[in-house]
Amino acid sequence: QKEVEQNSGPLSVPEGAIASLNCTYSDRGSQSFFWYRQYSGKSPELIMSIYSNGDKEDGRFTAQLNKASQYVSLLIRDSQPSDSATYLCAVNMLGNTPLVFGKGTRLSVIA
Amino acid sequence: KAGVTQTPRYLIKTRGQQVTLSCSPISGHRSVSWYQQTPGQGLQFLFEYFSETQRNKGNFPGRFSGRQFSNSRSEMNVSTLELGDSALYLCASSPGTEKGTQYFGPGTRLLVL
Numbered sequence: 001q002k003e004v005e006q007n008s009g010p011l012s013v014p015e016g017a018i019a020s021l022n023c024t025y026s027d028r029g030s031q032s033f034f035w036y037r038q039y040s041g042k043s044p045e046l047i048m049s050i051y052s053n054g055d056k057e058d059g060r061f062t063a064q065l066n067k068a069s070q071y072v073s074l075l076i077r078d079s080q081p082s083d084s085a086t087y088l089c090a091v092n093m094l095g096n097t098p099l100v101f102g103k104g105t106r107l108s109v110i111a
Numbered sequence: 112k113a114g115v116t117q118t119p120r121y122l123i124k125t126r127g128q129q130v131t132l133s134c135s136p137i138s139g140h141r142s143v144s145w146y147q148q149t150p151g152q153g154l155q156f157l158f159e160y161f162s163e164t165q166r167n168k169g170n171f172p173g174r175f176s177g178r179q180f181s182n183s184r185s186e187m188n189v190s191t192l193e194l195g196d197s198a199l200y201l202c203a204s205s206p207g208t209e210k211g212t213q214y215f216g217p218g219t220r221l222l223v224l
Contacts, residue, residue, distance in 0.1 A: 034211040043201055043215035044154070088154065092211045098144065098167040099211055103153035 002027050004091050006102035015111050019076040023089030023102055026070070032092040033065055033072045038104065039085045048074060079109045113138065115204050115216035123222045129190040132219045136183050136204030142166070143185040144213060145177060148199040157200075160185055161207055189221075197223045 003026040013019045021035075032051045036044035050056045050063040050072065062075040072091075076083055086104040093100060116135045124130050136143050145157040156169040160179035177187040183204075189196055199220050203213035 032209070032211050043218050045215065046212060049211060090211060092209075096167065098156045098159055098169065099213065101146075101154040101156075 002093050002097065002100055004089055004100050004102035006087075006089050006105045008103060009106040010108050011105055012108045012110055013079050015079060015081060015109055017079050019079045019083065019107055019109070021074040021076075021087050021089075021105050021107065023072045023074075023091075024070055025072070025089075025091045025093075025100075027091070027093040028067075028070060029094035030067075030070075030091045031094065033063070034090040034092070034099075035061075035063060035074045036088040036090060036101075037085045038088060044088055076107075079107075081109045081111045083107060084109045115202060115214055117200075117202050117216040117219050119219060120217065121220050121222075123224065124192050125224050126192055126194060128192050129188060130192060130221060131186055131188045132200055132202075132221075134185045134187075134202030134204075134216060136185070136202075137214055140204040140206050140214075141183055142205040142207040143179055143183065144203045144205070145185070145187050146201045146203065147171075148201055148218075149197075154201070157187065192223045194223050197221060 035048040038044040048063040050065045056063045060077045064073045088104045089102040142161045144159040147155045159167040163179045174190045179185045199218045201218045202216045
């Protein structure tokens with residue numbers, strides 16, 4: 001069964017710190033990886049995508065991918081209270097399969 | 112460009128009834144996916160339509176069905192509602208070329224009494 005695992009949290013970090021969110025996936029042939037942010041009562045929104053090993057930076061966000069370890073992470077630098085949300089990892093696996101979402105990690109940034 | 116719209120936003124039904132939810136994707140997007148979201152199970156995939164054809168289907172009973180029209184608008188139907196169908200139903204549209212790039216609508220919150 002194709003799975004995406006995330007620690008449900010909550011992950012609490014102080015304002016200004018680096019928040020590190022992790023995700024592992026079961027399908028070694030997975031091709032592309034995405035991070036979505038979902039505020040309470042709202043729908044998910046795409047914040048990052050990554051396709052190859054290494055780091056990809058976008059503003060305060062950095063996505064990291066290690067396909068050998070089947071591991072993808074999201075770092076949020078200078079965390080702000082407005083970053084408090086649930087972060088969903090999604091993986092595009094091989095074949096004609098739908099996008100697979102993890103259950104999400106709830107992040108709380110404390111002012 | 113207008114975002115994904117879903118109607119209705121809120122719905123209250125009783126067990127045994129049926130319900131139809133509607134989704135209008137972003138203009139030009141040909142793929143529409145439906146998800147059920149509950150606090151315990153997270154985001155669960157229902158089905159995906161691309162150019163009026165069902166491209167993928169999740170592990171839901173046959174009471175859940177959907178379709179897509181030529182203008183890419185999509186509907187999903189749930190028949191014989193059960194209490195456990197109470198959830199947030201999300202529709203997401205995608206250009207179709209990269210299925211990870213999905214744009215979600217605001218969702219329809221369904222309560223089954």
